[in-house]
Amino acid sequence: MGMTMTQKILAAHAGLNEVKPGDLIMADLDLVLGNDITAPVAIDVFEGINAETVFDKDKIVLVPDHFAPNKDIKAAEQCKKMRLFAKKHDITNYFEIGQMGVEHALLPEKGLVVAGDLVIGADSHTCTYGALGAFSTGVGSTDMAAGMATGKAWFKVPAAIKFVLKGKFNKYVSGKDLILHIIGMIGVDGALYKSMEFVGEGIANLRMDDRFTIANMAIEAGAKNGIFIVDEQTIEYITAHSQKEYTVYAADDDAEYDKIIEIDLSTIKPTVAFPHLPENTRTTDEITEPVYIDQVVIGSCTNGRLSDFAKAAKIFEGHKVAKGIRTIIIPATQKIYLQCMELGYFKTFVEAGATVSAPTCGPCLGGHMGILASGERCVSTTNRNFVGRMGHVDSEVYLANPEVAAASAILGRIADPTELSKKEKL
């Protein structure tokens, strides 16, 4: 029987010629990731294991990004614990404030993940690196600790759903809209325990940033991982960012899939996920009653990359944030921060009446830098809109792409960017 991309990577890392869905395997890890929320728990667990040090100091990545820069004393203690651990074990890839960024934007940028890698991270959005043709998946702190000690983890080989993409996005549509469309279609458990494999001629029309956004939210459909075929753009990205050797895995022609879904990218419209699940999607033209908002957040591991801010800046040009709307811009890494500054995006944002924050996961998970009060609503380019996700249990989060978020900030309600040009014509 043929294998999927995911199955081939798992087989190669387990030293097996073949694996099939349901097989339990022990695989070698290329990278183990943790952050300031999950690593402290993993460190406690690690210290309970009879291991002197980590399996490979170059293959562990520790990033203080969730409640960092430290939001309070308890968070400071958590970050300190991770910092001391990194020092004790001489961890090469510990990124201090000033070098750090939101982990899933940072790791590809630093060239730490390449095609064919097998990565686990104690963060559910670790699945982002599938954009590079790697197998990467989120695990808990105990798995992270065992991974740091042994360089191995066990996996149950997943079945897969294949998404065949064709065509090209229309204006104001990007990777976020495609993945929200898919989650709306298959549900938040539509890919439970499975791989989501993205193939087809339409991939060539997706920038790397779009692919990161799409793979990032595979977990919101319950998937174990999301993965893209490797093409010229992928190779170009990898060679520009990394010295590591990469391996390209393509699915066999006779690989089996539980389902094959074909999507024409030109049919995708700007899409918003309403509270309180990412599957509650509506296209902007389906929103008939105005949804007034209090806050807009543009950033995160989902949409905090350069092209996201380029798009948002274009929308903000010549406009002001509506009175009473708090608009918070969070570049995901230091590099993106600097690029936004050099390209003049910050000037556009600040002149429009938005504020720019240091890189952090911050408000996405209700940590800091933009927490919602009861009854408040936020349009956010982040990935989850669960009850209480960004603050008070009675607040609401609407997930959208950066252009929709920017247009919403300007109009003070959920808005499609085309509404702005109409307004200008009037």
Place this chain on the structure above:
Amino acid sequence: MKAKGKVFRYGNNVDTDVIIPARYLNTSDPKELAEHCMEDIDADFVKNVKKGDIIVADKNFGCGSSREHAPLAIKTAGIACVIAADFARIFYRNSINIGLPILECPEAVANIEAGDEVAVDFATGIITNVTKSKTFQGQAFPEFMQNLIAVGGLVNSINKKL
């Protein structure tokens, strides 16, 4: 290994943000986490839960974040077992690793209400709704997993072997 207790009943897609809201993740102390367990979905849970009680939910329990704080908070709050139609995969893995027994059994879930008394036999996978006098066959835990839960999780089990 067996469990028997009163049921707390929840619906579909109970996510890790309601199991343990991120605002409490600035600590990893299990007792502190347990004090806020289920707070955003059931404010009375912590007040009413007793050691040995059981959580029963519909589909995709534990979806969302990879935070191991979620099963840890549930276990530390005194819950003996979670039964659901199915679980989100990271939550499933984390529960096994920290020694929180979890069972998938859609039939049982469809026939259990809040406040019912339920008994679970992990060796056979048999779930009994004592209140309604109904019995269901859930997944039995393989022996290694029973041992893992008995010693309190993956780490204890690794160290026991060493």
